[in-house]
Amino acid sequence: MSTRGRTPARRSTGSLLDTLISQRRGGQGSGPRNRGPIRIGLLVPFQGADAIWGPSCQYSAVLAAAELNENGGILGRQIELLAADAGGSPQAVVERARDLVERQGADALVGVHLSSVRVELARALAGRVPYVFAPLFEGATERERVFSIGEVPERQFAGPVSHFMEQRKSRRWFLVGNDYVWPRATHNWVRDFVAKHGGEVVGDEYVGLGHDTAHLIDVIEAANPDVLFLSLVGSECVPFNRMFAERGLSRRIIRLSGAIEENTLMAIGAENTENLYCAAGYFSALETPENRNFLKRYRDAFGVTAPVQGVLSEACYEGLRFFGALTARAKSLDLDILSQAFEGLTFESPRGVTTVRNGVATGPTYLARADGTEFEILRSFSND
Structure with missing residues (x-):
């Protein structure tokens, strides 16, 4: 072409x-x-x-x-x-x-x-x-x-995770992701970060791509975390988040994702996005x-x-x-x-101007809240 x-x-x-x-x-x-x-x-x-x-x-x-x-x-x-x-x-x-x-x-x-x-x-x-x-x-x-x-995880999540721990007093975290290199490495970073800031990871679960996630709903409900950190990717997010909301857990458990973008949010559906947040370097609402x-x-x-x-x-x-x-x-x-x-x-x-420093592209991260099937940007975090 x-x-x-x-x-x-x-x-x-x-x-x-x-x-x-x-x-x-x-x-x-x-x-x-x-x-x-x-x-x-x-x-x-x-x-x-x-x-x-x-x-x-x-x-x-x-x-x-x-x-x-x-x-x-x-x-x-x-x-x-x-x-x-x-x-x-x-x-x-x-x-x-x-x-x-x-x-x-x-x-x-x-x-x-x-x-x-x-x-x-x-x-x-x-x-x-x-x-x-x-x-x-x-x-x-x-x-x-x-x-x-x-x-990288530090640039993407340091500000948003700190926000929930400081502003919402979220101490208990449950991590759910697909079973490959990005979720596992990201969870390792989040686990260390949460622990250093006085929190606790009460669960860490991985699911293979294409595998059913229904069993995780019971596990998460029993653990009763303050925040569910999601590293499910793409269409893997859709059935899980629908089941999570249908169980009624979205009313009391915050969901924070690093991979739910606008197409995925629309597929999840407006009725299933209560208390759903995403941390990313870009949103179309920017x-x-x-x-x-x-x-x-x-x-x-x-x-x-x-x-x-x-x-x-x-x-x-x-x-x-x-x-x-x-x-x-x-x-x-x-x-x-x-x-x-x-x-x-x-x-x-x-996103604006980006500079590579020490082999890593620098720039802000944004925390956004799902408002139906669109994102509302709440705040930005500088990582320069």
Whole structure:
């Protein structure tokens, strides 16, 4: 798929999306990588728990690529997006990504998907082409040779967890997450943080992706925590939160999530979101000049019925904008030169200005409360 030229017009939305999600097959070859368009492999989920935010990611990536192309592309070359499904088993995603690099000639990869997929992609393709992992993550990816730019647990949760412990006197915490690297690492951080601040974790449960969560409702009700910390991802959040509210637990137990974005919130349903909060580096409700401009460009390009933007799809947009800034600073696609340009890099996104310090992207975190099927931002926390 090519995004040369102007930002996609509203009338062309359907064809743009159809083109984006169909993988290019045949007649492409790898070709010389220093001439013609720069090919970026977009890795977003089309299946599995995280597919719920896939369409929003697709649209935001098209917008980012078109905007970069309007300003000369990357290193003077127009961007051409290639797409592969980053949902399903990590091993299957590796094979799809390998096809992007080896057969379709991707010069770089930008991914918004689960960390379990990132781990396998890094093992298989690290050092082959630049790979930007854009969403929130668990940290400590330095050895993977991946440009990870999302929120780490300390940046994402220190302020919000402190808020509930100090303002709401929430001392008893119960942790529930899916069984893979991001929830487990995040829970380790939350457990230590809560203990250091005089609280107690009264339960810590993990459920495999696609497994039933009904049994956890009884366990949580018996433990009677002040706060239920949720690291369930994507569509995994939907049946659990519905059951939780139907049991009546939402009236007395606060729910704090790090992964419920706007698409997931709508799927949970307004009647099931009482006392539901989320901590994230971005919400579509963010009232800043940068975000207002971003959402206006997005609506102008795709119309008011386009998929809603949230922290994960904004990260997809941000991943492409970050890569444009990184290559502009490095003046190269060479992985070693790009790595040297990473530290101290400043780039702009709908969140505002972000700077990489000590290998971690800095910026504010926001605490939002679900108001029906929308988020209301309560406060921000600086992590600079």
